[in-house]
Every structure is written in structure tokens, then in C-alpha cells.
Amino acid sequence: MITFDKTTKTYEGNVTAVKGVDFTVEKGEIVVLLGPSGCGKTTLLRMVNRLESISEGKITIDGQDSMSLNQTALRRKIGYVIQSNGLFPNMTIEENTMIVPDLLGWSKKEKKERFHKLMEMIGLSGEKFGKRYPHELSGGQQQRIGVIRALAADPPVMLMDEPFGALDPIIREKIQDEFLQIQKEVKKTILFVSHDIDEAIKMADKIVLLRGGELMQYDTPSEMLVRPKNEFVREFFGKDRAIKSLSLHTIEDLRDMIGLAEFDDAIADTKTINVNHDLRNTLSMLLNQEADQVIVSDDDGNKLGAITIDIVQQYLHYEIKAKPAPVLEGV
Amino acid sequence: MNKKKVISLVVRYSVYGLVALFFFWAIRNHYFDYIFTESSTFWHLIKQHLQLVLVSSVLALLIAIPGGILVTRKSFRRAEWVVSNTVNLGQTIPSLAVLALMISILGIGFKTAVFALFIYSLLPMYRNTVAGIDSIDENLIDAARGMGMKPVQILFRIELPNAAYSILAGVRTAIVLNIGTAALAYVVGGGGLGVWIFTGIQLFDNGYLISGAIPVTLLAIFVDYLLRLLERLIVPEGSKPPQEM
Amino acid sequence: MEKWMKFLEVNSSRIFDLTIEHAILVGLAILVALLIGVPLGIYLTTNDYLAETVLQIASVMLTIPSIALFGVMIPVFSIVNQGIGFVPAFVALVLYAQLPIIRNTYTAIRNVNPQMRDAAIGLGMKPIQRLFRVEIPNAFPVIMAGIRTAVVINIGIGVIAAYIGAGGLGVLITQGISRGDNYLIITGSVAVAILAMIADGILLWIQKRFTPKSIAN
Numbered sequence: 001m002i003t004f005d006k007t008t009k010t011y012e013g014n015v016t017a018v019k020g021v022d023f024t025v026e027k028g029e030i031v032v033l034l035g036p037s038g039c040g041k042t043t044l045l046r047m048v049n050r051l052e053s054i055s056e057g058k059i060t061i062d063g064q065d066s067m068s069l070n071q072t073a074l075r076r077k078i079g080y081v082i083q084s085n086g087l088f089p090n091m092t093i094e095e096n097t098m099i100v101p102d103l104l105g106w107s108k109k110e111k112k113e114r115f116h117k118l119m120e121m122i123g124l125s126g127e128k129f130g131k132r133y134p135h136e137l138s139g140g141q142q143q144r145i146g147v148i149r150a151l152a153a154d155p156p157v158m159l160m161d162e163p164f165g166a167l168d169p170i171i172r173e174k175i176q177d178e179f180l181q182i183q184k185e186v187k188k189t190i191l192f193v194s195h196d197i198d199e200a201i202k203m204a205d206k207i208v209l210l211r212g213g214e215l216m217q218y219d220t221p222s223e224m225l226v227r228p229k230n231e232f233v234r235e236f237f238g239k240d241r242a243i244k245s246l247s248l249h250t251i252e253d254l255r256d257m258i259g260l261a262e263f264d265d266a267i268a269d270t271k272t273i274n275v276n277h278d279l280r281n282t283l284s285m286l287l288n289q290e291a292d293q294v295i296v297s298d299d300d301g302n303k304l305g306a307i308t309i310d311i312v313q314q315y316l317h318y319e320i321k322a323k324p325a326p327v328l329e330g331v
Numbered sequence: 332m333n334k335k336k337v338i339s340l341v342v343r344y345s346v347y348g349l350v351a352l353f354f355f356w357a358i359r360n361h362y363f364d365y366i367f368t369e370s371s372t373f374w375h376l377i378k379q380h381l382q383l384v385l386v387s388s389v390l391a392l393l394i395a396i397p398g399g400i401l402v403t404r405k406s407f408r409r410a411e412w413v414v415s416n417t418v419n420l421g422q423t424i425p426s427l428a429v430l431a432l433m434i435s436i437l438g439i440g441f442k443t444a445v446f447a448l449f450i451y452s453l454l455p456m457y458r459n460t461v462a463g464i465d466s467i468d469e470n471l472i473d474a475a476r477g478m479g480m481k482p483v484q485i486l487f488r489i490e491l492p493n494a495a496y497s498i499l500a501g502v503r504t505a506i507v508l509n510i511g512t513a514a515l516a517y518v519v520g521g522g523g524l525g526v527w528i529f530t531g532i533q534l535f536d537n538g539y540l541i542s543g544a545i546p547v548t549l550l551a552i553f554v555d556y557l558l559r560l561l562e563r564l565i566v567p568e569g570s571k572p573p574q575e576m
Numbered sequence: 577m578e579k580w581m582k583f584l585e586v587n588s589s590r591i592f593d594l595t596i597e598h599a600i601l602v603g604l605a606i607l608v609a610l611l612i613g614v615p616l617g618i619y620l621t622t623n624d625y626l627a628e629t630v631l632q633i634a635s636v637m638l639t640i641p642s643i644a645l646f647g648v649m650i651p652v653f654s655i656v657n658q659g660i661g662f663v664p665a666f667v668a669l670v671l672y673a674q675l676p677i678i679r680n681t682y683t684a685i686r687n688v689n690p691q692m693r694d695a696a697i698g699l700g701m702k703p704i705q706r707l708f709r710v711e712i713p714n715a716f717p718v719i720m721a722g723i724r725t726a727v728v729i730n731i732g733i734g735v736i737a738a739y740i741g742a743g744g745l746g747v748l749i750t751q752g753i754s755r756g757d758n759y760l761i762i763t764g765s766v767a768v769a770i771l772a773m774i775a776d777g778i779l780l781w782i783q784k785r786f787t788p789k790s791i792a793n
Contacts, residue, residue, distance in 0.1 A: 425768050532647065540650055
């Protein structure tokens with residue numbers, strides 16, 4: 001869908017922000033551009049909708065060289081979300097959301113329908129919020145409006161520049177979940193800039209790790225965590241990268257692999273957890289409570305067994321540290 | 332009612348009282364009489380005054396606002412520094428001097444006064460236009476470009492609506508200032524209510540003084556009020572400053 | 577140009593005297609305006625009702641055309657035999673300086689970071705200590721900006737005061753107009769502009785010098 005071909009960005013005075021980057025984003029994937037500040041991730045993103053020019057190499061979208069396309073038409077086919085939401089203070093929520101459809105000349109009826117559909121997607125009332133102005137909404141609400149604004153004209157490609165970076169952690173997590181849910185439905189091809197490793201692991205189908213404008217590794221999150229290509233990648237994900245990688249596995253995976261423990265009915269106030277929960281959260285739950293075990297149940301509430309810190313540790317050892325080629329499917 | 336409110340009310344009504352007292356005193360001394368005994372002259376002066384203000388303000392509006400917009404375009408950014416500094420320097424030249432200097436260029440009369448008032452009104456309008464557009468969050472412009480808005484669309488849909496508050500405040504300041512400066516038009520033979528004020532000063536005639544000065548003052552206050560109402564109507568709801576004083 | 581130099585040479589002492597006169601008129605007016613405006617601005621932060629009233633009055637005052645205010649001052653002050661000259665001009669300038677000074681003091685003190693204020697209270701500072709050690713130092717640049725606005729406005733309006741016999745650089749301009757002498761007009765205007773720039777420069781220096789480094793942008 002989007003191919004970067006030796007893409008390079010050089011500023012006046014010979015500062016090179018992006019150096020010959022090569023990779024391809026497949027249709028319907030979320031690719032996170034990750035790296036320390038100044039690594040060129042935002043520049044790379046902005047080169048796609050030509051907010052930054054391309055010095056050398058090229059970017060092709062759907063097989064077409066982006067430079068050969070009309071700039072305005074190109075941008076209208078690409079949704080764009082930025083960190084500070086970029087909502088226009090002089091427009092109502094409805095006007096803000098419908099600005100691209102408006103530029104494209106949609107009818108009033110089409111716009112109204114689309115607006116309400118999008119608002120439904122993020123669980124806000126179109127009736128209630130449509131006539132309000134951005135400053136009357138909370139930060140989280142504003143950011144979600146920013147996201148649906150980018151989706152408004154149903155563009156095949158979305159560029160998201162640290163879209164959730166300004167939100168506090170709890171709200172950020174919620175909006176990430178919500179966005180992944182939306183993505184399941186809309187299946188956009190998404191480039192997503194982040195400097196937050198946890199966010200990248202959670203959101204990405206693949207991660208592009210950049211450093212000083214150069215591509216360090218382009219891989220799935222688990223591959224990157226388990227088999228970093230070089231020292232930089234290893235250091236970037238940190239010593240606890242094994243634990244981070246736990247968020248890519250569910251209790252179900254563990255159950256298939258080594259099975260659960262018998263649960264002990266004698267312990268009265270043991271918590272229950274769904275089998276589809278990821279292991280990282282499960283581990284923190286285990287560490288935060290007094291009891292040694294948490295009961296695992298399936299979607300219907302049937303108790304399947306119990307999970308303990310020991311079992312998680314075992315799984316970590318077998319599945320992640322020792323196994324030569326980790327299973328990636330179904331992550 | 333609490334004590335703070337009482338203090339505030341006392342101050343407010345004392346000021347009203349002082350103003351009322353002034354009018355009572357002025358009327359008792361027949362200082363407003365000329366407005367009625369020479370009413371045709373009075374209305375003629377008012378008309379002249381309004382013409383001076385209207386013509387010069389409209390001209391200034393047509394030059395200053397497009398000028399401010401032009402200077403904030405990307406390709407003119409470098410010129411902004413020069414223009415803004417010239418404008419700031421211009422601000423320190425007294426209004427009376429601008430009027431006086433026009434005499435040597437344009438001679439004496441209505442046109443000279445209009446031209447001087449026009450020059451003097453450019454400054455606040457231009458400055459507020461530039462400040463208003465400059466103060467817009469760059470992320471907004473970035474977002475607008477990113478979603479494929481053309482420069483003209485960005486100007487009319489984003490920049491001008493969000494700068495409207497500042498631009499209109501500049502226009503109001505300029506026009507109100509202009510009403511006052513137009514009272515000086517007398518010195519270049521431009522007419523207006525200043526004629527009575529200066530006659531009053533020269534003849535030590537309090538009647539002419541008050542009959543000229545008070546209508547000019549009321550005109551300025553009234554126009555200021557009117558333009559504030561207009562601002563409230565024009566400025567888009569979401570881009571008004573949080574609290575209006 | 578040669579004529580110019582000659583003109584300046586002949587009139588230099590007079591120009592200098594008038595500049596001093598102008599500076600004294602404006603300087604005294606600003607000083608008095610400060611003594612009224614700053615404490616009033618500070619007091620207003622404790623009384624929102626009064627703040628609204630006072631700021632409204634001050635903003636209406638600023639819309640009064642200068643020549644009209646001078647015109648009104650003459651008959652009013654002739655009641656006490658001071659109709660023409662220094663007194664009415666001085667009073668008018670004090671009034672004009674009020675809005676920028678009061679408004680800036682009021683908003684600056686009000687906008688002092690509430691956490692900083694809380695911290696000061698937490699440290700056990702008394703209100704007066706808080707005012708002088710925390711609030712005023714942090715509000716200083718904004719208050720100074722208000723004073724600078726007031727000074728530049730007053731230097732300009734001071735020119736008009738020549739018409740009511742208050743002297744100053746306006747005298748050069750008004751004489752120039754009545755005699756049709758451009759040298760006088762230009763000299764007067766340039767002197768006013770230079771005076772305004774020097775005054776603003778000095779105040780800006782004071783503002784920078786006494787603004788705590790950590791809050792200077």
C-alpha cells in the first residue's frame with residue numbers, strides 16, 4: 001500500500017533527517033514509527049502527505065509515486081491526526097468533523113449521516129455534542145473527535161502523529177483500546193508515530209525503529225523484542241523487554257502451552273480474570289494482590305483453572321526467552 | 332448583599348453622580364446653548380466629523396487588513412519584520428504632527444484631514460490583523476494543510492475566523508481613536524466638531540468648548556459600544572476569548 | 577539640510593527646554609498615576625465587583641478624545657482659577673494613564689500561578705509578605721508593560737496639551753502650523769518620537785533588569 005524507497009530528507013545546511021529508508025506498509029496494517037526524539041519519525045510521516053518534501057528516493061502509495069499526484073487530492077485521501085488534536089476553535093464539533101467531506105462537496109444529508117455514524121463509533125452522542133465547540137470538550141473527547149475527523153471521508157490511509165501523546169495514561173489506554181476496536185472494523189492502512197514503547201507494542205502490527213534518520217529494524221513487535229537485530233534495538237526496548245513482550249500473549253496462549261494450575265476453593269476472595277486477558281496485565285494483577293493465584297474463567301464464566309506467578313515465569317522462560325522462533329500468528 | 336458589592340455600587344453611582352453633576356452644572360451655565368441656537372451649524376459639523384471618520388476609516392480598512400494578511404503569507408514573512416518596525420516607529424509620531432505635515436503636501440482642507448486620519452488609522456488595524464493571524468496555533472494550520480485545504484480555504488475558514496476577534500478589536504480601537512483625532516482636523520481646515528472646541532479655547536468661550544467637546548466624547552463612547560456589539564455578533568462562538576470584560 | 581542644521585543650532589536651547597517641560601509634565605502625571613493605579617489594581621484583585629466597575633470606567637475614560645477632555649477640563653478648572661496651563665493637562669494625563677496601569681496590575685497579580693500562591697501560604701507567609709515577595713515580583717513584567725503603554729500614550733497626548741497652554745513639545749508643532757513652518761513641525765515631531773523611544777527604552781531596561789531571571793520568558 002505504502003512503499004518507502006530509499007526515502008531521504010535533507011534540510012538546508014546538510015542536516016539529514018531521514019536517510020535512505022526502505023520499507024513497505026501492507027494494506028490494513030498499523031505500522032508504528034518508533035524512536036527517540038529527533039530520530040526523524042515525524043518527518044518521515046509528514047513526507048507521506050507531502051507536508052515535508054522528499055529530497056531523494058520516493059514514496060509510492062498504491063503503486064503511484066506520491067510526487068506525481070495532485071497535492072490537494074493526495075491529502076484529502078489521507079486522514080491526518082496530530083497530537084494537539086488540531087480541532088478548529090471557530091467550528092462546532094460537527095463542522096470540524098465534516099470538514100473534509102465538506103471540501104469534497106458532500107450533500108448535507110450525507111454529511112449528517114456520516115457524522116452520526118462516526119460519533120456512534122466512539123460512543124458519543126451526535127445530538128448532544130454536534131453543536132458544541134472544541135473547548136467545551138475534555139481532552140480525551142477532543143482527541144477522539146480528532147480521530148474521527150480524519151476518518152470522515154473514509155480515506156484508505158491514515159497518518160497519526162503521536163495522536164494520544166498528550167493524554168493522561170488511563171484515558172490514553174482507553175482510547176487506544178477503542179481505536180483498535182475501530183480499526184478492526186475500518187481496516188485502514190495506518191502509519192502511527194509514537195515515542196512510547198508500550199504504545200508501539202500494543203498498537204503495532206509492525207514497528208519501524210528509527211535512529212538518527214536511519215532504519216534500525218522493521219519487524220513485528222514480538223520479533224523485535226525477542227530477536228533485536230542490533231545493540232541499539234536491544235537497548236531501546238530495555239532489560240525488561242521480556243516482560244514487555246508478555247503483553248503480546250494471552251492466558252489462552254499459556255494454557256495451550258503449559259496448562260493452568262488447579263484452583264483452590266479455600267481462598268475466598270480470589271479475583272477472577274478472563275482467559276483472553278494479556279499476560280502482562282495478569283502478571284501485574286498477581287503482583288499487586290495478596291493471594292498467590294487468580295482464577296481464570298472463559299467468556300461464559302466457567303472456571304478453567306488458576307494462574308500463579310510461577311506459571312507465568314515458566315511460560316516466559318519457555319515461550320519467550322528459550323524458544324528460537326516465537327509464534328506470531330494470532331497476536 | 333456583601334460589603335464588596337456595596338463598595339462597588341458606591342463607586343459606580345458616585346461616578347454616575349459626578350457625570351450628572353457635570354451636566355447639571357453645564358446646563359445651568361448655558362454651556363450647551365449653542366447646540367440649539369446654532370443648530371444648523373452644529374449638525375453640519377457633526378456631519379463633517381462623521382464624514383472624516385467614515386471615509387478615512389473605510390480607506391484604512393481596505394488597505395490595512397489586506398496588507399496585514401499579505402504580510403503574514405509565507406513568502407512575505409521576511410517583509411514582516413521591516414513593515415512591523417516601520418509601523419511601530421510610526422506609532423510614536425504624534426497625531427497632530429501627522430496632520431500638520433500633510434498640510435505641506437496636500438495643502439489645507441477636507442482631503443488633507445482625511446488623508447492624515449487614514450494614515451493614522453492604518454497602524455492599529457494593521458498591527459492587530461498581523462497579531463491575530465500570528466497568534467493562531469501553528470498546529471491548526473498544519474492540520475488544515477494535512478487534510479488537503481488550499482491556502483485560500485485555510486485563510487477564509489481557519490485564519491480569518493480565528494483572528495476575527497483581534498482584527499475587529501484593532502478596527503474598533505482605530506475608529507474610536509479616529510473620532511478623537513478628527514477633532515484636530517480643524518487645524519488643517521478639515522472641519523468637524525473640533526471647530527467649536529478650538530474656537531472655545533481661543534475665545535475662552537466655555538459654551539463653544541462644551542458644545543463641541545461633549546458631543547465628540549459621546550460619539551466616541553457610543554461608537555465604541557456599537558462596535559463592541561458588532562464584535563460579539565461577528566466573532567465565531569468558539570474563538571472568543573474565555574471572558575469578556 | 578544645511579538650513580535644517582542652522583535651524584537646530586539657533587533653536588537648540590529652546591528645543592531642549594521644551595523637551596524637558598514635556599518630560600516633566602508626562603513624568604509627574606505617570607508618577608501620580610502609578611501611586612493611584614498600582615495599589616488600586618492590587619486591591620481590585622480582592623474585589624471582583626469593584627474590578628469590573630473600575631475597569632469599565634477606566635476603559636470609557638480612554639475612549640474620550642484628548643482634545644475633548646482638555647476642552648472639558650478648562651471650564652471645570654476655571655472654577656478654581658486654573659483653567660489654562662499645567663493643572664488641567666496634568667489631571668487629564670493622570671486619567672489617561674489609569675487604564676493601562678490598573679488593568680495590567682490587576683490581570684498580572686490575578687494571573688500569578690495559584691500553585692505558587694498556595695506554596696507561599698503553605699510556607700506561612702503573611703498576605704503582605706506574599707504580595708511583596710511572590711505576587712509583585714512575578715507580576716512585574718506585565719505591570720511594567722502597562723506603564724510603558726501609559727508613558728507612550730501620554731507623551732503623544734502631551735502634544736495636544738500645548739493648545740491649552742501647558743507647554744511642552746506641542747508648542748513647536750502648533751507654532752509650526754500657525755506660521756506654516758515645516759521645520760518647526762518636523763523638529764517637534766521628531767523630538768516627540770525620540771522622547772517616546774528613549775522613555776520606552778529606559779523603562780524596558782528597568783523591566784528587564786528587575787525581572788527575576790527565571791520568569792523572563
